Amino acid sequence: MNSFSLSDNPLNIGGFLKDFANDRAGARVSFEGVVRNHHLGQGVDFLEYEAFPEMVEAEGGRILTEARERFALTDAAAVHRAGRLEIGDVAVWVGALAEHRQEAFLACQWIMDQIKARLPVWKKEHFSNGTVEWVGAGLQEPGLTPRAEAYYQRQCVLPQLGPAGQEKLGRARVLVAGAGGLGCPALLYLAAAGAGQLSVIDGDTVNLSNLHRQILFTPADLGKGKASVAAERLRAQNPWIAVQAHDGFLDTDWLAQHLNGHDLVLDCTDHFPTRYLLHDACWRAGIPLVQAAIHQFEGQVQSFHPDSPGGCLRCLWPEPPSADCAGTCAEAGVLGLTAGQVGLQQAMEALRLLLDWPGHLLEHTLLIDLMSGATRRIRRQVRPGCVCRTGAFPAPAPMPAPAPAWLSPGDSLPSGARYVDIREAYERENAPADILALPHFPRERWEAIPGEIRQRPLILCCAAGVRTRHCLELLGHPPGIWAWTGSIHDRPAAKESLPQ
Numbered sequence: 001m002n003s004f005s006l007s008d009n010p011l012n013i014g015g016f017l018k019d020f021a022n023d024r025a026g027a028r029v030s031f032e033g034v035v036r037n038h039h040l041g042q043g044v045d046f047l048e049y050e051a052f053p054e055m056v057e058a059e060g061g062r063i064l065t066e067a068r069e070r071f072a073l074t075d076a077a078a079v080h081r082a083g084r085l086e087i088g089d090v091a092v093w094v095g096a097l098a099e100h101r102q103e104a105f106l107a108c109q110w111i112m113d114q115i116k117a118r119l120p121v122w123k124k125e126h127f128s129n130g131t132v133e134w135v136g137a138g139l140q141e142p143g144l145t146p147r148a149e150a151y152y153q154r155q156c157v158l159p160q161l162g163p164a165g166q167e168k169l170g171r172a173r174v175l176v177a178g179a180g181g182l183g184c185p186a187l188l189y190l191a192a193a194g195a196g197q198l199s200v201i202d203g204d205t206v207n208l209s210n211l212h213r214q215i216l217f218t219p220a221d222l223g224k225g226k227a228s229v230a231a232e233r234l235r236a237q238n239p240w241i242a243v244q245a246h247d248g249f250l251d252t253d254w255l256a257q258h259l260n261g262h263d264l265v266l267d268c269t270d271h272f273p274t275r276y277l278l279h280d281a282c283w284r285a286g287i288p289l290v291q292a293a294i295h296q297f298e299g300q301v302q303s304f305h306p307d308s309p310g311g312c313l314r315c316l317w318p319e320p321p322s323a324d325c326a327g328t329c330a331e332a333g334v335l336g337l338t339a340g341q342v343g344l345q346q347a348m349e350a351l352r353l354l355l356d357w358p359g360h361l362l363e364h365t366l367l368i369d370l371m372s373g374a375t376r377r378i379r380r381q382v383r384p385g386c387v388c389r390t391g392a393f394p395a396p397a398p399m400p401a402p403a404p405a406w407l408s409p410g411d412s413l414p415s416g417a418r419y420v421d422i423r424e425a426y427e428r429e430n431a432p433a434d435i436l437a438l439p440h441f442p443r444e445r446w447e448a449i450p451g452e453i454r455q456r457p458l459i460l461c462c463a464a465g466v467r468t469r470h471c472l473e474l475l476g477h478p479p480g481i482w483a484w485t486g487s488i489h490d491r492p493a494a495k496e497s498l499p500q
């Protein structure tokens with residue numbers, strides 16, 4: 001049997017159990033979700049499930065893959081019904097095989113929760129009194145359940161929002177690019193406010209030096225994909241929204257497949273080529289974009305949309321600045337509260353745009369100085385001749401392929417590779433001897449790396465993995481040079497077979 005499937009016919013559970021076995025597994029847990037004869041106090045006669053089969057099967061497959069990794073399962077499988085179901089029919093079947101019972105139990109429950117939260121399946125209840133009602137089985141429910149109403153009660157009292165605004169927010173599809181210092185607070189408050197369908201994309205993994213500002217993560221998440229961890233945390237924060245995670249780096253292909261259909265995009269990345277790529281794609285698709293950036297104690301927020309006289313990002317800066325232009329958080333330093341406050345400004349701007357509130361930043365850039373507490377709004381306008389008016393956007397610069405040049409935990413190292421420390425000298429003070437022994441190239445000498453060290457393979461290494469990617473891009477991805485996407489302290493042992 002396929003590991004995840006959608007079935008129009010009654011499920012043959014006995015048949016599933018016969019097929020679903022493995023001699024290595026000491027535990028098999030299976031779960032059946034059954035159609036009951038009542039819903040929220042009303043009698044139910046029967047129900048119908050409607051689904052987008054391709055999306056359901058793709059997302060269902062992803063859930064099972066994640067479950068196998070997360071719980072070290074021997075195997076996992078699930079079937080979701082579609083079409084008409086009678087009372088007592090099995091609507092969902094989930095099975096988990098593991099060496100021990102604990103993993104199998106936990107996995108089964110986790111898979112079921114993910115199916116409810118993530119699959120685009122809608123349920124139509126046929127009540128005994130003759131009425132019929134659509135109920136979101138996974139995605140945002142049309143209308144609010146009593147518990148969701150209670151969750152949003154304090155903000156629904158606001159005349160600017162009200163139940164109508166809350167429902168509008170519930171239908172909003174918002175893409176947040178980057179689950180870092182800006183993305184974490186923005187996502188947390190958008191989720192809590194009830195932005196109904198959040199997508200989050202981030203290719204990074206959680207690192208210890210992220211935690212002071214990336215407040216969706218805890219030390220228990222180290223090494224895990226940021227997007228997945230963030231999504232899980234957000235679903236726990238607000239069970240009445242749907243969150244989709246994409247653990248990967250944003251590129252042209254991904255945008256071509258996933259951007260359309262979103263009502264709003266938040267750029268919470270810290271990488272210039274990505275910012276321009278996202279900006280140009282949003283502009284051409286006519287999707288409003290909220291951008292933010294931070295530096296030490298300062299931040300700025302601005303929005304772009306083709307209908308606004310405020311112009312585009314390229315009106316301000318026609319081309320992306322060089323990678324050297326902006327310091328990363330690791331070099332320049334950043335206060336967690338700066339990221340927090342600016343991320344929240346981004347979330348607030350998202351609400352302004354989604355709910356047509358005044359004060360939006362489509363024609364202004366908001367500057368925030370956390371140290372003095374001062375804020376300023378600077379008016380923007382279209383730059384004559386800008387590509388946003390001529391339509392002659394430059395072709396997207398080819399984004400460097402994330403693989404195989406970027407190594408993550410779990411990847412096998414190129415054989416014979418050795419590490420190069422690209423951090424600043426002050427970061428190496430008090431470093432253990434094994435790190436001090438590594439070849440050292442601080443930022444001002446990055447360009448010398450491929451020439452000075454002729455013998456490869458080499459793996460660039462920094463405090464958190466951000467600079468290694470910047471450095472690799474600056475070097476143009478030379479063959480035989482990789483970037484380690486984690487901390488220098490977490491690097492896997494390399495075989496030191498080459499002379500220094």
Ligand SMILES: [Zn+2]
Pocket residue numbers: 311312313314315316382383386387388389
């Ligand atoms: Zn422009």
